[in-house]
Amino acid sequence: MKQIIFGIRFTGLALTILPAIFVFAGLMPFQTHKLLMTIGCILWFVPVLFPRAKANES
Amino acid sequence: MFKKFKQQLQGVQEFEKTPIPEKNRKGWWSFLGLYAGEHTAGTEFVIGPLFVAHGASAADLVIGLLLGNLFAVLSWALLCAPIATRERITLYFKIEKICGAHLAKAYNLVNGLMFCFLAGSMIAVSATAVGIPFDLPLAKLSDWLPTSFSWVLTVAVVGIVTTLIAMLGYDKVARFSNIAAPWLILVFLAAAIAVLPELGVTRVGDFWETATSDIWTGEPLPGQSKFTFWHIFFFAWFCNMAMHIGMSDLSVLRYAKTWKAGFASAGGMYVGHYFAWLASGILYAVFLSKNQNSLEFAPGPIAYYAAGFAGAFCVIVAGITTANPTIYRAGLAVQSVLPKSSTWKVTLIVGLITTTAACFPALVMQLLNFVALYGLVLMPMGAIIFIDFWVYPRIGLRSNLAALSGLKWNWTAALTWILTLVACVLINVIAGTEIFFLGLPGWFAAVVLYVVFGLLFQKKKGPRVLEIERNL
Numbered sequence: 001m002k003q004i005i006f007g008i009r010f011t012g013l014a015l016t017i018l019p020a021i022f023v024f025a026g027l028m029p030f031q032t033h034k035l036l037m038t039i040g041c042i043l044w045f046v047p048v049l050f051p052r053a054k055a056n057e058s
Numbered sequence: 059m060f061k062k063f064k065q066q067l068q069g070v071q072e073f074e075k076t077p078i079p080e081k082n083r084k085g086w087w088s089f090l091g092l093y094a095g096e097h098t099a100g101t102e103f104v105i106g107p108l109f110v111a112h113g114a115s116a117a118d119l120v121i122g123l124l125l126g127n128l129f130a131v132l133s134w135a136l137l138c139a140p141i142a143t144r145e146r147i148t149l150y151f152k153i154e155k156i157c158g159a160h161l162a163k164a165y166n167l168v169n170g171l172m173f174c175f176l177a178g179s180m181i182a183v184s185a186t187a188v189g190i191p192f193d194l195p196l197a198k199l200s201d202w203l204p205t206s207f208s209w210v211l212t213v214a215v216v217g218i219v220t221t222l223i224a225m226l227g228y229d230k231v232a233r234f235s236n237i238a239a240p241w242l243i244l245v246f247l248a249a250a251i252a253v254l255p256e257l258g259v260t261r262v263g264d265f266w267e268t269a270t271s272d273i274w275t276g277e278p279l280p281g282q283s284k285f286t287f288w289h290i291f292f293f294a295w296f297c298n299m300a301m302h303i304g305m306s307d308l309s310v311l312r313y314a315k316t317w318k319a320g321f322a323s324a325g326g327m328y329v330g331h332y333f334a335w336l337a338s339g340i341l342y343a344v345f346l347s348k349n350q351n352s353l354e355f356a357p358g359p360i361a362y363y364a365a366g367f368a369g370a371f372c373v374i375v376a377g378i379t380t381a382n383p384t385i386y387r388a389g390l391a392v393q394s395v396l397p398k399s400s401t402w403k404v405t406l407i408v409g410l411i412t413t414t415a416a417c418f419p420a421l422v423m424q425l426l427n428f429v430a431l432y433g434l435v436l437m438p439m440g441a442i443i444f445i446d447f448w449v450y451p452r453i454g455l456r457s458n459l460a461a462l463s464g465l466k467w468n469w470t471a472a473l474t475w476i477l478t479l480v481a482c483v484l485i486n487v488i489a490g491t492e493i494f495f496l497g498l499p500g501w502f503a504a505v506v507l508y509v510v511f512g513l514l515f516q517k518k519k520g521p522r523v524l525e526i527e528r529n530l
Contacts, residue, residue, distance in 0.1 A: 013244055016368065020248035024255060033252050034366030037245070041368040044241045 005047040012043030077146035083315045089322035091236035092310070092383070097298075097326030098242045098334050100183035100377030103357035104425050105297075106338030110346070112285040112426075113278030116269040122287045123335065126294025127327035131320075133295070133302035134311075137440070139320025141447050142311035149308040150394035153439060156446050157471040158460035165439055165475075166391040172300070172432040173388035174408060177381040178415035181220055182422050184377025185213045187358030187370040196356045197419035200281065204417045213416045220378050221409025224385040225402040238375050243329050245372040249364035250337035253344045273343040279353070289494055293426065294331060296497040299433030303501060304440035309390055310383070355423065385409055430493045437497055438478040441504035442471050445512075455512045470511040478504040 019036040022028035109119060145152060150169075154162040186196060189212045197205050204210050254260075259268045270276075278284050301307045302323070311319060338357075345360050361369035389405035396404060415421060421428065450457045460468050481503045482496040 013240060016241060016244040017248050017251075020252040020365075023252045024260070026255070026260065030252065033248075034368070037248065037365050037368035041241070041245075041371055045237070048237050 008043050008047045012040045015040030078312050084313045085315055086319040086322045089314060089319045090325040091239050093323045093326030094329050095239035095379045096383050097330030098239065098376060099330065099380030100180045100373060101380060101425060102330055102334040103183055103338045103361065103373055104422055106335040107342030108426050109285060110274060110339045110342050111279045111282045113276055114274050114285045114290055115276035116274040118287040118290055119274050122290030123294050123332050126291040127331050129295040130298060130302060130327050131324045134323040135320030137444060138302045138305055138307050139311045139317040141443065142308045143314050143317045146312040148390055149306055150391055152308060152443060155458040155461035156442060157468045158465040160466040161468055161472050163395045166394050169436055170388045170391035170408065172435065173384050173391065174412045175415050175421060176432060177384035177412045179421040179425055180377045180381040181217045181413065181416040182213060183357050184216045184374045186356055187373035188212050188216055190358055190362050190370050196354055198353045198355060200353065201423060202420035210417050214413055217409065217413025217416055220381045221385060221406060224382045224409060225405045238379050242372055242376055245365055245368055246334045246337040249361060249369055250340040253341060253364050256344050273340055292494045296433050297429045299497050300436040304433060304436040305443045306387060309387060385412055427493060434482060434496055434500060437500055438475045438504040441501050442474055442508050445505055445508045450512060455516050470515045473511055474504055474508040477507055
């Protein structure tokens with residue numbers, strides 16, 4: 001579970017920075033970069049809730 | 059749910075007047091997160107653009123920030139952290155031991171008020187992003203008073219949420235900052251990188267030419283003063299003067315396992331006060347080019363333009379993660395004036411004052427001057443603590459005189475504080491020296507005054523001091 005959450009959060013960070021680099025390199029439209037950053041934001045913050053939920057159950 | 063929240067609040071233990079126990083001490087990693095989160099903040103969306111507005115040149119900015127931030131890190135690590143990890147008490151209790159209860163209360167009121175205004179500016183920046191869906195009318199560089207009812211309402215909502223988080227204490231604040239920090243930093247960088255093609259930068263090699271000609275041009279906007287290398291160097295060094303040289307971070311670094319945790323401030327300086335200021339300057343240059351040098355100041359909408367929802371959310375989170383520790387510090391300051399009140403009640407009062415102050419756009423538009431003023435006003439007490447801790451025992455004077463003698467008002471410290479500020483005002487008025495440059499001569503003036511007054515007063519009260527020593 002811990003590794004899955006780490007993977008999700010890492011993907012969130014990657015989706016935050018990589019699209020901007022692709023826009024700079026002319027490989028991605030500006031609007032797509034905004035959409036991917038939003039997904040990255042959700043992936044970064046939402047899994048933070050899971051470890052707490054697990055701790056509360058135990 | 060309310061009962062659980064109340065129990066949680068009553069369980070908050072911040073060790074205001076006792077040294078931090080071994081088990082509650084934190085490693086440098088915890089401070090790296092705290093500093094990176096605190097200094098990659100909502101105000102960075104204001105300070106970076108203000109450098110552009112004040113006509114800083116690209117070379118002055120890059121070198122000035124590099125050196126100024128280095129001096130800031132050294133101030134944390136070499137001045138503040140060694141005392142914090144030896145004493146392990148809050149700044150406010152330390153001042154009470156040196157200055158006496160009455161002078162400490164006067165200082166704490168000034169300090170708490172300054173922190174409220176600072177946190178207010180951060181909340182105001184967050185509110186510019188919260189207001190995006192409602193097309194909130196935004197203030198201009200020249201505005202000082204609230205511009206609309208919707209602005210006041212938005213600020214009130216952001217202020218209340220920030221205060222509720224701060225009421226839960228230091229651990230919750232550190233946790234929130236640690237979670238948000240890595241993502242915040244990347245949003246700043248990503249937003250700036252993504253808009254570079256709009257300034258004509260499509261290769262890394264093009265950046266410097268565009269930086270000098272289109273971003274940091276060296277030409278101030280109409281009505282703004284010109285910033286040189288020295289403005290930038292001293293601003294970067296002294297913008298957190300109250301926290302390092304002024305010793306406010308005794309309250310935070312007392313949790314550190316060793317004094318070396320002071321170097322963790324580099325996380326905040328080089329990420330927040332270097333890359334984030336450069337990044338927000340780039341975003342502002344794009345805004346100016348698209349809006350014909352408009353004087354409207356809109357951190358939220360600028361970030362939303364560059365990074366969409368994530369950009370706007372970044373401004374909100376960045377404002378709250380900075381306002382939180384600032385409200386926490388202000389709460390500690392006021393609690394020493396009202397020792398019988400619980401931490402959470404005091405933090406609530408402080409949060410309400412902060413929210414009221416945040417309604418005034420002047421806090422944001424004059425942020426550079428306000429930040430310099432707040433550091434300057436609190437700096438003399440940092441010099442007093444430094445000399446009292448390191449120099450007084452070596453020249454035969456008593457440290458922590460008020461705690462030893464029962465003094466309520468230590469005139470040595472009071473005169474040092476007041477006369478240092480008078481000296482700074484005189485330098486400003488007579489020599490025309492700008493506020494950004496007064497911190498350094500002010501610190502040396504405070505050091506000399508505190509040593510001279512200490513020698514005069516403690517010598518004059520010799521029998522009393524000897525009596526204290528006999529009773530030890």
